[in-house]
Amino acid sequence: MGVLILFFGLFLLAGWAVALGWFGYASSVLWRVRTQPWVRTDGHPCAPLLLPTPAYLRFDKALAVAALLADLWLLSGIVLFGTEGIFTEDWMGYPGMMDPAGQGYQAEAVDTLRTTAWWSASVAVLGRCWTTAFVQLTVLPLLSALWVASFDTYYN
Known part of the structure; x- marks a missing residue:
């Protein structure tokens, strides 16, 4: 639990x-593959849009890991700041004093995570x-x- x-x-x-x-690593991958073709020229007319070249696919995988790490950092902040008197989950231990200013924290955290997901996915689709x-x-x-939405809080 404490782990x-x-x-x-x-x-x-x-x-x-x-x-x-x-x-930074994803940027270096992008820099190294800049001279290689990023768009397929053979096959169906939709192939350039849907099937990236191996060089671009390497960049895509590196970017996916970077986005996942950034999301994990955001989630860590939400969970840790929520243990200061908002969330009362058993695995968190005693969360501290009840903070009346934290009544909307859970809803705002869920909205932040959803917004992050949709914006980052939209930018990835455009790229x-x-x-x-x-x-x-x-x-x-x-x-x-x-x-995070499933957590028990003092205000539910």
């Missing part, structure tokens, strides 16, 4: 550096980063929004 909070705490402290480092869009819509932001 999960410790994980979120450590990721909140160092996760921004990990996410920025991986965004033809299909793996990143899939990760943003299925893996962390929307599932974590449902998870």
Whole structure:
């Protein structure tokens, strides 16, 4: 129980550096593949739109990991700040004093996670980063929004 909070705490402290480092790696991948073709020229007319080249697919995978790390950092912040008197889940332990200013915290956190998921997935679709869009819509932001929405609070 405390191990999960410790994980979120450590990721909140160092996760921004990990996410920025991986965004730097994704940028370096993009820089290395700049001379290679990004669009397929053979096959069906829809192939250039739907099927990226292997070079662009490497960038897409690196960007998906970076987005996932950034989402995990955001979720860590939401969970840890919510333990200060808002969430009362058993695995969190005693959350502290009740804070009347935190009544809308859970709803705002869920809205932030959903908004992050839809905006990041939309930008990924515009950039033809299909793996990143899939990760943003299925893996962390929307599932974590449902998870945070299921927490017991003092105000429910």
